[in-house]
Amino acid sequence: MKKFVNDPKDFVPEMLKGIALANPKTLKYIPDYNLIMRADIPIADKVSIMQGSGSGHEPAHVMVVGKGMLDAACPGNVFAAPPADFVYNTTKLVASPKGVLHLLNNYTGDTMSFEMGREMAEADGIEVRTVTINDDVAVKDSLYTIGRRGVAGNFFVIKACGAAAEQGKSLEELEAVGKHVVDNVRTMGMALTGCTPPGKGSPIFTLAEDEMEMGIGIHGEPGRKRVKLAPANAIVDELFEAVSSDLPFKSGDEVALMINGMGGTPISELYLLYAHAHELCEKKGYKIKRNYVGEYCTSLEMAGFSLTLLKLDPELEALLAAPAEIAIRVF
Amino acid sequence: MKKFVNDPKDFVPEMLKGIALANPKTLKYIPDYNLIMRADIPIADKVSIMQGSGSGHEPAHVMVVGKGMLDAACPGNVFAAPPADFVYNTTKLVASPKGVLHLLNNYTGDTMSFEMGREMAEADGIEVRTVTINDDVAVKDSLYTIGRRGVAGNFFVIKACGAAAEQGKSLEELEAVGKHVVDNVRTMGMALTGCTPPGKGSPIFTLAEDEMEMGIGIHGEPGRKRVKLAPANAIVDELFEAVSSDLPFKSGDEVALMINGMGGTPISELYLLYAHAHELCEKKGYKIKRNYVGEYCTSLEMAGFSLTLLKLDPELEALLAAPAEIAIRVF
Numbered sequence: 001m002k003k004f005v006n007d008p009k010d011f012v013p014e015m016l017k018g019i020a021l022a023n024p025k026t027l028k029y030i031p032d033y034n035l036i037m038r039a040d041i042p043i044a045d046k047v048s049i050m051q052g053s054g055s056g057h058e059p060a061h062v063m064v065v066g067k068g069m070l071d072a073a074c075p076g077n078v079f080a081a082p083p084a085d086f087v088y089n090t091t092k093l094v095a096s097p098k099g100v101l102h103l104l105n106n107y108t109g110d111t112m113s114f115e116m117g118r119e120m121a122e123a124d125g126i127e128v129r130t131v132t133i134n135d136d137v138a139v140k141d142s143l144y145t146i147g148r149r150g151v152a153g154n155f156f157v158i159k160a161c162g163a164a165a166e167q168g169k170s171l172e173e174l175e176a177v178g179k180h181v182v183d184n185v186r187t188m189g190m191a192l193t194g195c196t197p198p199g200k201g202s203p204i205f206t207l208a209e210d211e212m213e214m215g216i217g218i219h220g221e222p223g224r225k226r227v228k229l230a231p232a233n234a235i236v237d238e239l240f241e242a243v244s245s246d247l248p249f250k251s252g253d254e255v256a257l258m259i260n261g262m263g264g265t266p267i268s269e270l271y272l273l274y275a276h277a278h279e280l281c282e283k284k285g286y287k288i289k290r291n292y293v294g295e296y297c298t299s300l301e302m303a304g305f306s307l308t309l310l311k312l313d314p315e316l317e318a319l320l321a322a323p324a325e326i327a328i329r330v331f
Numbered sequence: 332m333k334k335f336v337n338d339p340k341d342f343v344p345e346m347l348k349g350i351a352l353a354n355p356k357t358l359k360y361i362p363d364y365n366l367i368m369r370a371d372i373p374i375a376d377k378v379s380i381m382q383g384s385g386s387g388h389e390p391a392h393v394m395v396v397g398k399g400m401l402d403a404a405c406p407g408n409v410f411a412a413p414p415a416d417f418v419y420n421t422t423k424l425v426a427s428p429k430g431v432l433h434l435l436n437n438y439t440g441d442t443m444s445f446e447m448g449r450e451m452a453e454a455d456g457i458e459v460r461t462v463t464i465n466d467d468v469a470v471k472d473s474l475y476t477i478g479r480r481g482v483a484g485n486f487f488v489i490k491a492c493g494a495a496a497e498q499g500k501s502l503e504e505l506e507a508v509g510k511h512v513v514d515n516v517r518t519m520g521m522a523l524t525g526c527t528p529p530g531k532g533s534p535i536f537t538l539a540e541d542e543m544e545m546g547i548g549i550h551g552e553p554g555r556k557r558v559k560l561a562p563a564n565a566i567v568d569e570l571f572e573a574v575s576s577d578l579p580f581k582s583g584d585e586v587a588l589m590i591n592g593m594g595g596t597p598i599s600e601l602y603l604l605y606a607h608a609h610e611l612c613e614k615k616g617y618k619i620k621r622n623y624v625g626e627y628c629t630s631l632e633m634a635g636f637s638l639t640l641l642k643l644d645p646e647l648e649a650l651l652a653a654p655a656e657i658a659i660r661v662f
């Protein structure tokens with residue numbers, strides 16, 4: 001296993017400790033619940049926003065905790081949903097009088113934990129609403145999912161709801177913002193290689209030297225098809241067609257375009273992919289108002305990428321443009 | 332070759348086109364010289380700062396062009412120095428009355444191109460100074476280098492000089508800032524895997540499943556030794572000792588600590604590595620004033636990382652803290 005790891009069972013806690021040590025003034029780490037939270041939360045006149053999901057998708061979600069983004073993230077182990085008591089205890093710790101928004105990528109295990117955690121919190125009198133994210137157009141149902149999976153489009157839900165929360169919007173309004181993003185965002189991903197969870201020690205799947213998988217899930221769940229490796233532009237063409245025909249996006253639409261790396265793909269290749277995706281948008285008459293190239297939702301060290309399109313309106317664009325602060329930063 | 336590529340000879344231009352398309356208002360792309368430059372350069376009362384080097388180290392250097400950072404980067408092909416005429420023509424295009432600062436990672440090919448390009452520019456009456464970066468403590472001389480190699484510490488030279496240039500400092504003052512950073516920064520890297528230049532189509536070196544290379548260069552040049560894979564903390568221990576004993580750093584020193592990913596290592600692992608490096612600093616009595624975890628200077632999709640320590644003083648710390656803008660960003 002070619003990874004940086006000590007005892008595999010410490011992989012997640014050691015990563016979380018690193019995030020906390022790198023952000024001593026702004027973040028708090030509570031090891032009992034794998035919890036990274038803003039140090040200044042709860043704030044009385046602001047809804048708190050939290051997400052769980054499995055680890056292994058960083059920066060989602062523990063590294064996007066910060067002002068104008070998530071208030072807390074309580075991930076499970078690598079590719080495993082957080083236990084319900086992580087969700088419950090995190091909800092209690094972040095609860096503000098204005099309530100708590102749960103963001104949830106649509107996987108069966110996460111859904112169970114979040115539903116149970118929400119019920120327990122509501123029994124304590126905390127008001128909770130949930131937005132479920134299911135932007136992956138690749139497959140209808142999947143190995144760990146009834147209905148569509150939630151993948152990189154999740155970033156836009158966090159960003160928009162995070163900005164709206166800072167503006168003092170109510171829990172109901174935030175739920176509406178989140179659902180509006182979900183209604184307008186579509187993603188599809190693909191992989192050149194598998195990846196190795198530290199606790200497993202071997203790849204979750206393997207692809208031959210001349211193979212790739214189109215429509216892959218972020219836990220290695222099967223996609224649409226396993227095919228021969230193709231030139232970069234042909235891969236972008238196929239993802240773009242699947243994503244843009246799904247909403248569908250139309251000529252004249254204002255959009256955000258995201259090329260998201262899966263963890264092992266260098267940023268040079270992501271910009272090469274972006275160039276072609278940008279040109280396809282122009283050809284279709286979509287107006288790119290915002291672009292995102294980098295890692296937003298990964299699968300450990302998997303080589304691959306996903307393409308996301310989000311249909312914008314002026315309100316949503318302003319929420320995406322609002323300032324925010326997170327653990328990971330260049331400077 | 333498991334890479335996103337069309338025709339390998341178009342790899343660099345297609346990446347550069349992506350950077351330009353993603354930053355239409357702030358950056359300009361001039362294909363003749365692989366040149367990415369700030370759209371608002373030259374500015375009469377500001378020294379212009381440029382760097383070349385080979386491609387394949389992104390974000391270094393084309394993706395750190397922006398206000399308060401580089402004004403221009405004119406890279407060669409993957410792992411190849413830019414031709415002297417790229418350096419000359421870029422110097423002419425960015426030249427301001429206050430002069431041009433060349434930043435140069437110490438490799439023989441780059442040095443030759445930059446010396447020749449500088450001579451040609453000086454013959455045109457442009458004032459040029461050069462800061463040579465050689466922060467890699469791994470080996471004294473190397474495959475492509477007389478003297479120490481320049482690696483991820485390069486980021487700090489760019490950041491400090493970029494900030495000082497925005498303050499209106501003179502060319503001589505910027506040269507002094509750059510040399511001051513070089514005098515106080517030390518790095519060592521290691522690799523778990525090799526990497527594949529698109530034009531070559533096969534790995535530049537291979538490591539067995541249970542092997543790693545300590546002290547690797549960013550073009551795959553041999554390091555200090557090839558050894559059995561070790562736990563993450565033991566690897567950090569060894570790099571930290573090599574780096575900290577070189578300056579040497581002393582108890583009470585104020586430092587910046589960087590964990591730089593080599594391109595194929597997920598950010599989860601980088602934060603796990605950071606946690607241990609942070610604790611080693613504390614044990615030694617170094618005061619971490621700033622930390623950097625992510626990709627700053629990569630080797631295509633190589634799995635590996637480097638550890639950098641920079642000794643700070645209040646002036647240098649203020650330059651690092653100054654605002655800056657670059658092509659790659661999360662939001």
